[in-house]
Amino acid sequence: xxxxxxxxxxxxxxxxxxxxxxxxxxxxxxxxxxxxxxxxxxxxxxxxxxxxxxxxxxxxxxxxxxxxxxxxxxxxxxxxxxxxxxxxxxxxxxxxxxxxxxxxxxxxxxxxxxxxxxxxxxxxxxxxxxxxxxxxxxxxxxxxxxxxxxxxxxxxxxxxxxxxxxxxxxxxxxxxxxxxxxxxxxxxxxxxxxxxxxxxxxxxxxxxxxxxxxxxxxxxxxxxxxxxxxxxxxxxxxxxxxxxxxxxxxxxxxxxxxxxxxxxxxxxxxxxxxxxxxxxxxxxxxxxxxxxxxxxxxxxxxxxxxxxxxxxxxxxxxxxxxxxxxxxxxxxxxxxxxxx
Amino acid sequence: xxxxxxxxxxxxxxxxxxxxxxxxxxxxxxxxxxxxxxxxxxxxxxxxxxxxxxxxxxxxxxxxxxxxxxxxxxxxxxxxxxxxxxxxxxxxxxxxxxxxxxxxxxxxxxxxxxxxxxxxxxxxxxxxxxxxxxxxxxxxxxxxxxxxxxxxxxxxxxxxxxxxxxxxxxxxxxxxxxxxxxxxxxxxxxxxxxxxxxxxxxxxxxxxxxxxxxxxxxxxxxxxxxxxxxxxxxxxxxxxxxxxxxxxxxxxxxxxxxxxxxxxxxxxxxx
Numbered sequence: 190x191x192x193x194x195x196x197x198x199x200x201x202x203x204x205x206x207x208x209x210x211x212x213x214x215x216x217x218x219x220x221x222x223x224x225x226x227x228x229x230x231x232x233x234x235x236x237x238x239x240x241x242x243x244x245x246x247x248x249x250x251x252x253x254x255x256x257x258x259x260x261x262x263x264x265x266x267x268x269x270x271x272x273x274x275x276x277x278x279x280x281x282x283x284x285x286x287x288x289x290x291x292x293x294x295x296x297x298x299x300x301x302x303x304x305x306x307x308x309x310x311x312x313x314x315x316x317x318x319x320x321x322x323x324x325x326x327x328x329x330x331x332x333x334x335x336x337x338x339x340x341x342x343x344x345x346x347x348x349x350x351x352x353x354x355x356x357x358x359x360x361x362x363x364x365x366x367x368x369x370x371x372x373x374x375x376x377x378x379x380x381x382x383x384x385x386x387x388x389x390x391x392x393x394x395x396x397x398x399x400x401x402x403x404x405x406x407x408x409x410x411x412x413x414x415x416x417x418x419x420x421x422x423x424x425x426x427x428x429x430x431x432x433x434x435x436x437x438x439x440x441x442x443x444x445x446x447x448x449x450x451x452x453x454x455x456x457x458x459x460x461x462x463x464x465x466x467x468x469x470x471x472x473x474x475x476x477x478x479x480x481x482x483x484x485x486x487x488x489x490x491x492x493x494x495x496x497x498x499x500x501x502x503x504x505x506x507x508x509x510x511x512x513x514x515x516x517x518x519x520x521x522x523x524x525x526x527x528x529x
Numbered sequence: 530x531x532x533x534x535x536x537x538x539x540x541x542x543x544x545x546x547x548x549x550x551x552x553x554x555x556x557x558x559x560x561x562x563x564x565x566x567x568x569x570x571x572x573x574x575x576x577x578x579x580x581x582x583x584x585x586x587x588x589x590x591x592x593x594x595x596x597x598x599x600x601x602x603x604x605x606x607x608x609x610x611x612x613x614x615x616x617x618x619x620x621x622x623x624x625x626x627x628x629x630x631x632x633x634x635x636x637x638x639x640x641x642x643x644x645x646x647x648x649x650x651x652x653x654x655x656x657x658x659x660x661x662x663x664x665x666x667x668x669x670x671x672x673x674x675x676x677x678x679x680x681x682x683x684x685x686x687x688x689x690x691x692x693x694x695x696x697x698x699x700x701x702x703x704x705x706x707x708x709x710x711x712x713x714x715x716x717x718x719x720x721x722x723x724x725x726x727x728x729x730x731x732x733x734x735x736x737x738x739x740x741x742x743x744x745x746x747x748x749x750x751x752x753x754x755x756x757x758x759x760x761x762x763x764x765x766x767x768x769x770x771x772x773x774x775x776x777x778x779x780x781x782x783x784x785x786x787x788x789x790x791x792x793x794x795x796x797x798x799x800x
Contacts (some may be wrong), residue, residue: 265576268617272532300785303768306532308735335688412797442774444765448577455576457765460772469775470763471581471603474736476776478797486775494778502750 192379196355199375206278211480214283215251239351242326245286247306247437256458265451272328289319290337291437294503308352313470319345323390329508334400337505350387406496423481425516432510433461462486533768536574536619547680552601560772562593567652568787571622572767578608584649597685598648624767637665637723643672643734649759651731665696672714672730676707678702715745725750733759753791
């Protein structure tokens with residue numbers, strides 16, 4: 190499909206129109222000077238059309254909140270529950286390519302097998318407008334090496350590619366095409382020069398060799414990573430849970446009940462492999478007693494298991510975990526060392 | 530679309546104290562019958578106290594009545610132990626894989642259980658007893674800490690009354706009345722009469738027991754593919770989403786909890 194062009198002014202009109210038809214307009218907002226945080230901008234109109242770098246936390250938390258009610262307990266004695274429904278219509282604007290790639294993986298994970306209705310209902314009512322990068326967000330990010338950026342290949346309804354003036358627009362789904370056809374007047378056919386502009390800009394993007402993640406998965410499957418590597422990582426990890434909180438593809442959760450006077454809720458909340466109690470059973474026994482094995486699982490899951498399951502790693506190179514780790518653990522360094 | 534997290538109601542029809550810390554609950558599901566196979570599990574919950582995985586402790590019955598044996602170890606199980614007949618619990622399932630019984634027609638079957646590990650094997654033992662002609666010889670080895678910890682005591686006699694079926698019991702700490710064997714289950718292995726080539730072993734129990742028993746069975750000449758273990762993992766959802774039961778790149782709730790030793794080795798899983 191031919192790409193279209195939208196000017197900044199017209200994009201503002203489009204956003205105004207989209208806001209009318211949604212309940213929440215999740216967009217990047219500039220908080221505390223340059224820190225980018227996603228939030229609802231339907232009322233306050235503080236969304237940024239374009240921004241530098243990436244958000245501190247990925248928009249994952251709007252689809253998989255840190256705590257979420259599964260159902261209400263109307264009467265515990267009678268075991269009577271009423272499921273919680275989330276029918277809010279959401280538009281996600283300005284999601285970076287890495288986070289959109291993460292969304293593709295999360296969508297597969299939550300919808301395959303026994304589909305997760307809580308995730309599904311939010312997905313079904315959402316529109317995703319991604320914003321491609323034309324410069325590296327930090328010197329730690331490696332999306333270009335791990336097939337998740339700087340321009341997304343799938344997962345968006347509409348993708349915007351920033352130009353010097355305005356944006357190139359690409360529809361990825363029928364939902365996206367419908368938005369364009371409803372607002373035809375706002376779009377122009379992109380000129381040949383505009384078509385070439387994003388690629389020309391990407392020349393500045395460092396072009397390191399792609400990570401051979403299939404080879405990496407095989408190395409990990411054959412258990413060829415030295416124990417000392419895991420021990421080092423285990424010693425550095427202080428279980429701050431920064432990585433699992435920021436990672437756009439971390440999805441593990443726990444379930445707990447809250448009850449008062451026979452009424453309450455069953456809820457789920459984010460949980461993760463670095464915690465010692467993550468695999469501990471009621472009697473106290475745990476299959477992974479050592480800390481190095483807890484954190485090892487994070488790496489095995491993202492770089493080995495998901496390559497077998499989804500044909501690509503569930504690390505999207507956003508480098509949020511590297512930036513936040515107080516123990517200086519780097520998944521990028523791990524990959525490079527393993528492939529040496 | 531179905532909400533997999535929403536439990537159905539089940540009524541407690543009977544409660545039997547098996548041992549000082551284990552009770553067997555007989556449950557009847559309200560509404561449509563839940564079809565399950567030996568080795569599968571269900572998520573049992575009590576609103577306000579949480580939810581946990583338990584294996585079915587009885588064979589599937591068309592009237593939808595099933596049993597679950599529960600050892601009191603934590604908050605939820607303590608609350609379950611306080612329940613009375615006609616109380617209601619939440620149930621969802623069945624989940625997980627089952628033991629591939631059809632593969633083993635005409636073979637001898639060896640059951641090895643430790644402690645409450647007898648519960649997941651019970652539907653399998655019931656199935657084998659019921660279809661006794663489909664299998665060759667059967668031996669059941671069951672070990673516990675003390676004679677009081679032996680569950681399903683009344684059924685041992687019925688099981689051993691079947692032709693070509695032997696039940697061997699052992700305890701770690703015998704009391705004055707105990708006349709049987711002492712020691713861990715592996716100490717009974719020299720007595721096994723079954724020929725390893727034509728026998729399939731099913732194991733369930735604490736991780737230490739499974740590890741030791743597998744090692745000993747291999748020494749006796751059992752093939753890796755003929756040793757099956759039902760593994761215990763922490764689970765929160767039962768449907769492959771919460772991540773707790775992750776096991777060598779698989780989820781125990783979807784691809785397990787029953788694995789052959791050959792699979793365990795391939796996946797790098799330890800009991």
